[in-house]
Amino acid sequence: MARAGLTAERVTIAGAELADEVGLDRVTMSQVARRLGVKDASLYSHVRNLEDLRGRIALLAADEKTVLIAEATAGRAGKDALVAFADAWREYAHRHPGRYTATQTPIQIDPELAAKAPGPRRAVELTYGMLRGYGLTEPDLTDAVRLLRSTFHGFVALEAAGGFGHERSPQQSWTRALDALHALLEHWPPSREGASS
Template sequence: MARAGLTAERLTRAASELADEVGFDNVTVAALARRFGVKEASMYSHIAGARDLKTRVALAAFAELADLVADALAGRAGKDALVAFAGAYRDYAKRHPGRYDAMRLRLDPETAARSAAGRHSEMTRAILRGYALTEPDQTDAVRMLGSVFHGFVSLETAGSFEHTPRATEASWLRTLDALDSVLRNWPRKDPQAHE
């Protein structure tokens, strides 16, 4: 493949595909150079190195998922919004396991602030406004939802649910029912409690 066709965007797309094929941890500049049939050194005019490449994959994944979640949430509120958000998140993780793993990459604060990661938090907060949660409960609920979604999806994609008698989908739906119930009945903070 001609070197002239390489761009940072094209390399990011290819690295994202590679992450889904071989795992995010196995995405390297050398592996990407092999994919394009070029010398590794030629990659450095488009990317700064392995960390830059992995950061680009993470940022692209955040943007892709944010767009999917935004589409899923359009016109929904309450439990319907919660289920749509969770479904988009789970489907993305299952379809794009390497990209999903990329979103766990620790970003420096400046890069994180410029990324679509903030859109995820804002969309989650929009769902929670439908449950009449305010701060600090909203932050606690954002963390709870992220933990439950990530935990369930991580166990599911690792095959942890394959040898159990109950269908995974049934457990997923019950989990969403339980989350909706918790959010509707959120324990109100004791005004006398200390932070």
């Protein structure tokens, strides 16, 4: 019987493609096997189980997303960098919805596998680097990074969930949100404990 030339990576890619087409929660071992022209039991030589496959898809996606963001922000600074970063993030989520949702699953990944994936670490560096120009210092820097990531992720998640009505295009709201975040980063409010207005 001719061999199919399976490998953990090919299985992961097939799973990622399937995730983008039908949604991450519809990625099953059987479907991935069918797409590869193979019986489902054959996959278990390359991938531990479904959860492992999901983790691999998540790592793949994190790496891809990080690379795109790195390319988009290379050589840019200030608002240019912010917009490039955010647009690359959002575009990845649009282009690869299944992969993107995989990046947001509580990480339950084989540690040894995760160790050789440069994605997450690099993503953190990129975000901090992008903010360097705004002159923030810790702990404001960390807070700003978290705010940006929250907003980017929240926006594309709501967009994907159909959370925005049709009265105004998401693109316009997105552009304005980036304007607003840029303004906010330039005038980051000083830390005051008990002030309320």
